[in-house]
Amino acid sequence: MNALEKHRYRNAAAILAGILFTSFVVLQANSPQIGNPPVTSEFHGPEEVTRILKRSCYDCHSNETNLRWYDKVAPFSYKVAADVEEARKRFNFSEWDSIPKADQEGKLWYIVNMIDAGRMPLPEYTATHPSARVTPEELAILKNYVTGISQHYAAGDTARIAEKARAASVPKSINGIAYFDDYKNWKVISTTGRPDNGTSRIIYGNDIAVKALEENKILPWPDGAVVVKVVWNSQAPDAWGNVKPGNFNNIQIMVRDAKKFAGTEGWGFARFNGLDLKPYGKTVSFATSCINCHQLAKGTGFVFDIPTRPQH
């Protein structure tokens, strides 16, 4: 390198540093501010439970966000602000009672399972806030807590349950997926009992879905695969501990079409509630909340209820 080149190089470096510094300053000046709106209806749980959630989740999922100085330095502050905004939108411990009681319980199970899967707190956050990590002992406390608050059983014997009005015409979900009866001739791929929300389920797969399982070709599932889940409220256990299905609750459908449903990982979702099969979801975006949670089953192609064994 001769003297002239050296000089040019130094100038360019200085200009570059100047640009970077100025943008850094501008970024700081425009750095998003995260306000803390009032706490209106705070989550109340046992002290040991609340303590864990406060330490690990409240920075994002509450109006008591307590950011460290390095969270406020751009460009990190942009990511942090976006995370807090999105997290509060999903659920907010400071406005807990704004969601119906039954949904609160469902959220608590969702919360436990997100921690269980290592998805929450966000890993990029625990990297810089190691004290926010939930330890296995703390997770056990949370699991105990949700199990304790959820003991549901529906009254009644299936045979005596009055038949309610049935749908007059074929119900259709807002995204075009219509209810159909044919699943009753399909294979049962699994059956589940959920103490978490007091339901019993049977999961059916069409021929394409069953073949995909048999050939272990579920990453991704082939187009045309359909999975149907029928859900009943569980009755109280009988004298021998048998928990039998009571009232019909709902039916949920997943239809594989990688192109058509590209926005939700290639799965089309539909849900029909009650014997009159009322379609669930007012706008097509309802399916976003379905796939968000089904991300926890990413390793099995976003389907939870398939028969499995450990990989090794």
Next chain:
Amino acid sequence: MKSLITFILAILALTACHDPRELTPAPETIFTENGLHVITSFHNNLTRTISVLYGNDDALANAGKERDAHTPGEVLKLITWDLKQNPLWFGSNINGRVQSVETVTVSAGPSGPVIGYAKDGNSQKASGNAVSGNAERISFIFAQRASVFP
């Protein structure tokens, strides 16, 4: 250096093996129903089992009713699996390995219907007073009411 890489790979392999969310399909647990219909299902947290009761058209037609008499031609199959915690969702239990397949058949005999009972292939016919253990299972299976479907 080489040993370090081997060490890291070993750790990775170990953690991969122990990740409970790394799963392979187990299609051998799926029951081939051969024209039978689902009548009902139930699970039991004491015995850690989960079951689905299947039946042919005749059995399904009768399972909705409260009655003791059975008509010749009915075939019922009760499949029982292990109940295990769903590896992908804490709070849900799912079927595991198949434990047993019980079959109850009703056929016409000279003096009324003959009830047959078989468990995993060991069939035993009994008219009137069945072998006591079987009689208990037969009446348990007959007592199941059909689930309400839309």
